[in-house]
Amino acid sequence: MACGVVASVGACKDSAPTEEPQPAADPATEVAGGEGAEAEAPLVMHLDPVGEPAPARTLVEHAEGSHGAVASAEANATLVGLEILEAGGNAVDAAVAVGFALSVTHPSAGNIGGGGFMVVRFPEGEATAVDYREVAPGAATADMYLDEKGELTNQSTLGAKAAGIPGDVAGFWYAHQHWGELEWSQVVAPAVALARDGWTLDEFHAEDLAYAAKRMDKAGFDESAAYFRKPGGVDYEAGEVWRQPALAATLQRIAEDGRDGFYAGPFAAHLAEEVRARGGIWTAEDLANYEAVERDPLRFDYHGHEIIAMPPPSAGGVVLRQILAASEVLNLRAKPWHSPAQVHTYVEILRRTYADRNLLLGDPDFVKIPMETLLDVSYIDDRVADIDPKKATPSDQVGAGVEIKESEQTTHFSVVDGSGMAVANTYTLNGGFGSKVVIPDTGVILNNEMDDFTAKVGAPNMFGLIQGPQNAIAPGKRMLSSMTPTIITKDGKLRAVVGSPGGPTITTTVAQIIMQLIDYDRPLLEAVRELRIHHQWKPDTVWHEEGLDPKLAKALEKKGHELGTRGWRIGHANCIAVDPESGEIEAVADVTRDGGSAAAY
Numbered sequence: 001m002a003c004g005v006v007a008s009v010g011a012c013k014d015s016a017p018t019e020e021p022q023p024a025a026d027p028a029t030e031v032a033g034g035e036g037a038e039a040e041a042p043l044v045m046h047l048d049p050v051g052e053p054a055p056a057r058t059l060v061e062h063a064e065g066s067h068g069a070v071a072s073a074e075a076n077a078t079l080v081g082l083e084i085l086e087a088g089g090n091a092v093d094a095a096v097a098v099g100f101a102l103s104v105t106h107p108s109a110g111n112i113g114g115g116g117f118m119v120v121r122f123p124e125g126e127a128t129a130v131d132y133r134e135v136a137p138g139a140a141t142a143d144m145y146l147d148e149k150g151e152l153t154n155q156s157t158l159g160a161k162a163a164g165i166p167g168d169v170a171g172f173w174y175a176h177q178h179w180g181e182l183e184w185s186q187v188v189a190p191a192v193a194l195a196r197d198g199w200t201l202d203e204f205h206a207e208d209l210a211y212a213a214k215r216m217d218k219a220g221f222d223e224s225a226a227y228f229r230k231p232g233g234v235d236y237e238a239g240e241v242w243r244q245p246a247l248a249a250t251l252q253r254i255a256e257d258g259r260d261g262f263y264a265g266p267f268a269a270h271l272a273e274e275v276r277a278r279g280g281i282w283t284a285e286d287l288a289n290y291e292a293v294e295r296d297p298l299r300f301d302y303h304g305h306e307i308i309a310m311p312p313p314s315a316g317g318v319v320l321r322q323i324l325a326a327s328e329v330l331n332l333r334a335k336p337w338h339s340p341a342q343v344h345t346y347v348e349i350l351r352r353t354y355a356d357r358n359l360l361l362g363d364p365d366f367v368k369i370p371m372e373t374l375l376d377v378s379y380i381d382d383r384v385a386d387i388d389p390k391k392a393t394p395s396d397q398v399g400a401g402v403e404i405k406e407s408e409q410t411t412h413f414s415v416v417d418g419s420g421m422a423v424a425n426t427y428t429l430n431g432g433f434g435s436k437v438v439i440p441d442t443g444v445i446l447n448n449e450m451d452d453f454t455a456k457v458g459a460p461n462m463f464g465l466i467q468g469p470q471n472a473i474a475p476g477k478r479m480l481s482s483m484t485p486t487i488i489t490k491d492g493k494l495r496a497v498v499g500s501p502g503g504p505t506i507t508t509t510v511a512q513i514i515m516q517l518i519d520y521d522r523p524l525l526e527a528v529r530e531l532r533i534h535h536q537w538k539p540d541t542v543w544h545e546e547g548l549d550p551k552l553a554k555a556l557e558k559k560g561h562e563l564g565t566r567g568w569r570i571g572h573a574n575c576i577a578v579d580p581e582s583g584e585i586e587a588v589a590d591v592t593r594d595g596g597s598a599a600a601y
Contacts, residue, residue, distance in 0.1 A: 045249035053198035053241040061591040062525050065600030069587035070094060071574035072413035073109070073501075075597035076199055077101035078589070080190040081415055082599040084182070091415045092120060092179040093187050095423040096172045098413050100191035100254075103168075104247060105199055107228075107445060108208055108432045109411040109501060112250070112262070114447040115167035116410075116427025117310045118175055119297055119485045123420040125492055127308045129297040132171020132427075133478040134164030134449045135290065139281040142473045145450070158219055160280030162435040162448035164479065165290050166262075168427060173259040174292040188255035195248035195443070198241040204595055209242070210235040212433045224438040247443025263287045267442075274439045275446070289476075293365075300375070303328060303518050305495060308487040311371075313363045316484025316507045318374055322353040323511045325380045330387070333519035338531075340555035341389065347535045347542050347561065348387040350508060354537035355398050356383075362470035363478040369470070392560035395540035410483060410501035414576045416494065416585055422576070424485035424497045426506070452479035482506045488514065494578045496524070500571035500590075504536045505543075509571030517577070524577040528588045532570040545570050569593035 057075030068091075070081035080101040081094040089097070095118065102110025115134035121127045145156040155161045176184055201209070209228040213235065216225035227246075229235055236242055253261040261267065268287040275282040298309045298317040302324045309317030326349040327333070335342035361369060373379050387393070410428035428447070429435075435448040454471040471480045484507045488496040496517060500509040509532055516527035534543045541564040542556060553563055572590045579586070589596030 045252050047192075047196055047245070047248055047252060050243070051193065051197040053200060053243070054194060056200040056202060056239070057597065059589070059591050059595055060597045060599060061589055063587045063598040063600040065585050066583060067418040067585075067601050068094070068416060069576050069585040069598070069600035070098060070413065070415050071576055071587040071589045071596070071598040072098050072102065073411045073572060073574060073589075073596045074102060074106040075595075076105045076194060077110070077413070078597040078599045080194075081413070082601060083190070084187060085415075085417055086601060087182070087186075089182045089187065089417075090180065090419065091417040091421040091423045092175050093182045094417065095413065095415045095425050096176050096180065097187040097190055098415065099168065099172050099425060099427065100188050100251060101194060102411060102413070103251075104191050104194040104244060105205075106411055108212065109427075109429060111166075111427065111429050111434070111445055111447070112168045112254075113163070113166045113434065113439075113444045114427060114429040115164070115449065116171065116425065117314050117481070117483050117485055118171060118423060118425045119308060119310055119487055120175065120179065121308055121422045121487045121489070121494065122179075125489070127297050127299065127487065129295045129310055130171050130175050130292055131295050131310075131313065131478070132167035132174070132292040133313055133481060134167050134447055136164055136450065136453070136473055136475055136477050136479070137281045137286045138283060138289075138475045140450070140473050140475050144281075144473060155279075156451040156453075157431060157435070157448050159435055160275045160278035160437050160446060162450050163275065163280055163282070163437070163446040164449040165282065165286050166444075166447065167290060167292060169254055169262040170259055170290055171292040171427075174294070178294075184258055185255045188251060192248055192251045192255055195244040195251055198243035200241055201236055201238055202595075203238040206236050206238045206240070212436075215433065216436045219436050221436055223440060224436060227438045227443070244443050246441055250442050250444060263290055271439055271442065271444065274442075278437060280446075298375070300325075302514070303333070304490060305518055306489045307514070308489070310483065310485055311364070312361055312369055312480075313478040314481045314483050315357045315361045316482055316510070317486075318361060318371070319353050319357050319482075319507045320484055320486065320511055320514075321375050322356065322380055322383070323349055323507070324514065325377055326353070326384045327515060327519075329377065329381050330384060333515070337516065337520050337522075338549070338552060340552055340559070343533060343542075343552065343556060344392070344559050344561070345387065345389070347533070347556075348393060349384060350535040351393060351395055351398055351537055352383050354504070354535070358537065360470060361480055362472075363480070366474060366477045367470045390559065394560075395538045398537060410503070410506070412483075412485065412499035412501055412572070413574055414497035414499060414587070416497060416576050416578065420494050420578075422487050422494055422497050424487050424499050426483040426485045426499050426501070428481075428483065428501070449479055452481060453477075484510045486510055486514070488517070490580060493580045495580060496578065497576040498573065499575070500573040502571040505532070505534045505570045508532070508534045508536075509573055513573055513575065524575055524586055524588050528573050528575055528590055529592060534566075534570055539564075543570065572596060574598070
């Protein structure tokens with residue numbers, strides 16, 4: 001019988017491994033990575049014998065319970081979170097366990113080589129936010145991605161120079177040490193087991209690994225490409241088991257040594273050395289100096305509900321506040337959902353809020369942000385006063401921009417426990433598989449978050465966003481982000497946990513779900529499934545998923561909007577709702593948009 005994914009390190013060690021194409025390494029000589037037989041002795045980890053791999057999982061779109069719930073982008077990770085709750089852990093314990101598990105089972109976005117944001121709401125109503133966004137290395141300069149002619153190179157997106165100093169491990173450690181209840185090793189152990197014992201690939205993840213290897217081949221990163229293939233350079237297929245002994249050893253070190261297992265000692269020195277050998281600029285001191293930051297979340301009212309959201313350096317909370325406040329000012333909910341008048345007004349709101357986002361926001365520890373003004377209802381009222389209900393405002397009259405180039409490789413998960421504690425967590429590598437570099441002997445995939453800075457004023461980043469000098473590169477600075485982990489309460493009771501990946505589409509996805517829940521009284525499942533619409537100032541295009549009502553499309557074009565169909569999903573929301581009367585907890589995963597899974601008990 002297959003063992004559960006939540007177990008102490010070494011659980012299932014007496015089980016016979018299922019036949020699969022990747023032979024198990026000798027645990028007596030296991031090196032962090034499986035390939036690094038010549039790695040320095042301090043990197044050697046003695047893992048328990050390889051056990052039975054996690055079986056193929058059935059994706060669950062909707063789950064209900066009364067004690068706790070989890071929704072994430074991958075089924076094994078969701079089950080890890082649920083079993084941590086069942087073992088007596090709280091929402092923070094489960095969130096940390098899910099975060100580490102996703103680094104194993106959702107490597108395009110789940111990670112320990114990137115960063116993110118966590119919003120926590122406690123049962124008594126207090127709330128806090130953990131900023132574990134990456135920071136620029138100490139040797140970073142404002143012009144580091146420009147060539148001799150002052151033009152942008154691709155070094156902010158591809159290769160080790162694109163990587164900021166990761167924050168994941170520090171962020172998870174901070175949250176757990178302050179609010180977790182289980183032992184640290186217990187919440188990291190499931191991820192160790194998944195990496196060591198392996199997990200059965202479905203078609204989507206097998207294709208994802210092949211895609212990663214192909215992209216890395218194209219970039220000339222053969223060593224990184226090999227990490228995602230079987231011995232002999234053959235791609236994995238659905239039904240086969242992927243084991244990651246390098247990552248297992250790294251996670252085991254983190255389980256034993258906590259934060260210092262990643263940011264200090266020989267391991268940190270090894271990371272920095274390998275990054276520099278590949279053209280990056282990390283130092284061991286950069287890693288040692290990294291700290292997660294606890295911040296006060298944004299808290300504001302929307303139609304009688306309290307919205308708890310992430311402050312800068314996330315742009316998400318500010319933009320969400322502006323979108324919702326403008327919707328309230330203009331009484332948007334009086335218009336039928338997805339009617340021409342409702343969508344037109346919504347798009348015009350987005351056109352204005354994204355101009356503010358791109359020009360005025362940055363790291364609050366480095367630049368002055370006019371927060372009081374941006375969040376003030378009178379300012380927002382003035383900002384949308386010129387919206388014409390009959391025609392679109394050309395974006396040239398609002399700002400400037402270029403064609404969107406969207407990456408979805410962020411991931412969001414939501415957790416609620418039986419006490420009413422809730423966690424909304426969004427974290428990322430930025431682009432799919434980050435900078436396309438895997439550090440040997442570690443299983444750590446490097447982010448390419450440096451591209452989220454303003455590398456050149458007036459030039460777009462990989463998301464098509466043109467940003468101002470507020471977000472310029474500086475040593476130790478956090479880059480601006482669109483991540484929008486959000487918690488909703490009403491009358492002091494938890495109502496929902498919402499979030500999504502999707503670059504600039506994150507905040508618009510979250511806003512659309514919140515408006516459906518609050519303004520249109522739609523069930524969470526219906527709100528998550530609904531077709532999504534996005535505008536981001538420029539390009540002057542209303543992006544929508546496939547399936548837009550032709551009558552709505554025609555009406556919008558008549559008002560002067562240019563429409564663009566997204567051939568793939570907008571966002572990937574994994575959310576939880578709580579019935580204020582019964583306390584029933586409902587988890588919904590965005591399964592119709594490339595997977596995810598929900599669980600509750």
